[in-house]
Amino acid sequence: MSSIELSSSLLDNLPPPLPRVFENLVEEAVLAYRKRQRSLQLGEQSVRALGVLERPIESLLAGAKYYSQSAIEIATHFFNIAKPVDKEGAFFVLVAISQVLLPVPKSLEAISASDFHRHPDAVKNALWFYAAPEVCDVLLASDIAAMNELGVELAGLMTQARLENQISAKAAGLQELPTRLTTLLSWDVLGRTAPSEIVSWLQSDDLALQHTGLSALCISGIKVSAALMRNAIQIALASMTAHSTLAGNVLDLACALLCIHYPDSEGVMLVEEADIPLSIRRRCISLLGIPRCLIPELEILAKQGTSLSPEQRDLLLMCLGGIPANLSERPGVQQHREQALIELATFVFRENGCAEVHAQHLAEWTPQLLEGPLWPLVQIRLRAGKPWNKQLNVSLALDVSHRMRLWLYAEFAAQSGRSFPLLINDRASRQLEVLQTLEEMGDLFDLQ
Structure with missing residues (x-):
């Protein structure tokens, strides 16, 4: 039984709540969000x-x-009086509580049309994380286009393949589909995104379409030409x-995919x-694990007197499998x-x-080491201190950063040859559950 699945019999026997505890x-929770x-x-x-x-x-x-019911009333009051900086989190909390306490479709009554448009991410996250799958049916049956689009997104996020026909029917009337990663997930989970369509997005000069296509590749594991x-x-x-933010995201995804599919050349x-x-x-460098790329970075790490950046921490974990205590947090x-x-x-x-x-060989970090004592590493890609393999290292x-x-x-999707519908902005407990399941069933995808 999870922490939020308390039995009604136990709740009936609890003493009255203390004042302001729930407030x-x-x-x-709003601050945490x-x-x-x-x-x-x-x-x-x-x-x-x-x-x-x-x-x-x-x-x-x-x-x-x-x-x-008092929980919904308290959350509603908090949302009504919340400062602008807290409005998003307060609405997320209100919608999440409604999903936990009320059945579908009553659980959607807390979402007014105006608040839905003001806080779309809060609504999506609350429903994604805590709603029953039946919420997708209600959203897809709505007369409001924005609700339909959210229904399509959530059907993918909740892997509701049973709704494929409804999704197809609604998608025909939604002009901007697919426009976001979460919408793309619906098509990829259901096998609806064709490689030719992805290629058409990547051939565009439009930055948003580029991001759409690259995101689809990351989820689906499909390989396209390095030129694209x-x-x-x-x-x-x-x-x-x-367009610094969008361009940065496009650049990040494109570089990731080049390293995943063409490590020894383009990477x-x-x-x-x-x-x-x-x-x-x-x-x-972290993903490639190629020693001749890694050694110059190790020299920088050895000489710098400042704390490690998140990317440097990732590099040590990804390539060497650990972070020495003397390098960890503070300069030593x-x-x-x-x-x-x-x-x-x-x-x-x-x-x-x-x-x-x-x-003593490593007193000078130079690529020439690969011609001497490190020659056995020339043909090896390091991953967590061992030779790289196709399996996801759980x-x-x-432990690495979100990015x-x-x-x-994306690498796991590419190596497994099938969609890997797990997103970094999903609820942490769900990501942990999926990753731990993969660890326990390491041969499930027959990648060895």
Whole structure:
């Protein structure tokens, strides 16, 4: 039984609630939602950290079972008096509580048309995370186009293949479909997005269509030519000044897909290109795990006196399988930092066939090491300190940043040859559940 699935018999025997306890839970949950959204926007934290941010929301929904109708009234009042910065989170909380306490379609009555248009992400997330699957039927049956589109999105997010006919019927009347990643997910889960359609989006000069096509590739695992992704990179770089956020997302996805599908050619070239932002270049190195790309970054890590960036933490986890304590959070004594990195790298290199390598060899981090004691690494891609393989490394997916985790999900879809409908902005508990299931059933996709 989960924390929000309390039995009615137990609730009937509980004492009356203490004053302001639930109000405090609402305030904490609203703040938690704001922090959660900010965390995803920055893309720097892990899914474990996301789970910690979501705990106040889970506690609130557990308490809502106890407070019953009063919980909805308290949440409604909080939304009505909330400051502008808290409106989004307050509406998310109100809709989420309604989903937990009320049956469909009554659970949708808290969503007025005006609030739906003001806070579409809050509505989508609350329904995605906590609504019963039947909510998709109600949304698809609505006379409001925006509700229909949300129904299509949620049908994909909830993998409701039973609704394929309804989705197809509604999609014909929705002019902007598919426009977002969550909408694309519906088509990819149901096998509705054709490779030819994706290619047509990637051949466009429109930045939004480029993002649509690249997002579809990440979910579906479909492989297209390197030239199409190169085209997306050029469009993104040219648009960076006018549309920095969207262009940055396009650039990130295109680089990820090049490294996933063409690691030894296009991926290595990306690492050497000056136009690619440092953060993306480091993600490329992390995913590739190619020693001749990795060694110059290890030299930077060994010499720098500042704390690790999120991308550097990902690089150490992805390639060497760990982060030495002396490099972890705060700047330490330079000699100790360098020694800790050398010890980790020496251990990993020896484990991968470099029996003759010693710490003194790594006093100078140069690619020439691959012609000497590190020659066995020339044909190896490192992943978590071991040779790369096609299986998703679950422990890495749990600990790397949100953005790096997106790359891992896309890589897994590509290597498995089928859609992998798990999104980095899904509820942390659901991501953890899927990842842990994959870990327990590692041979499910027969990738070895």
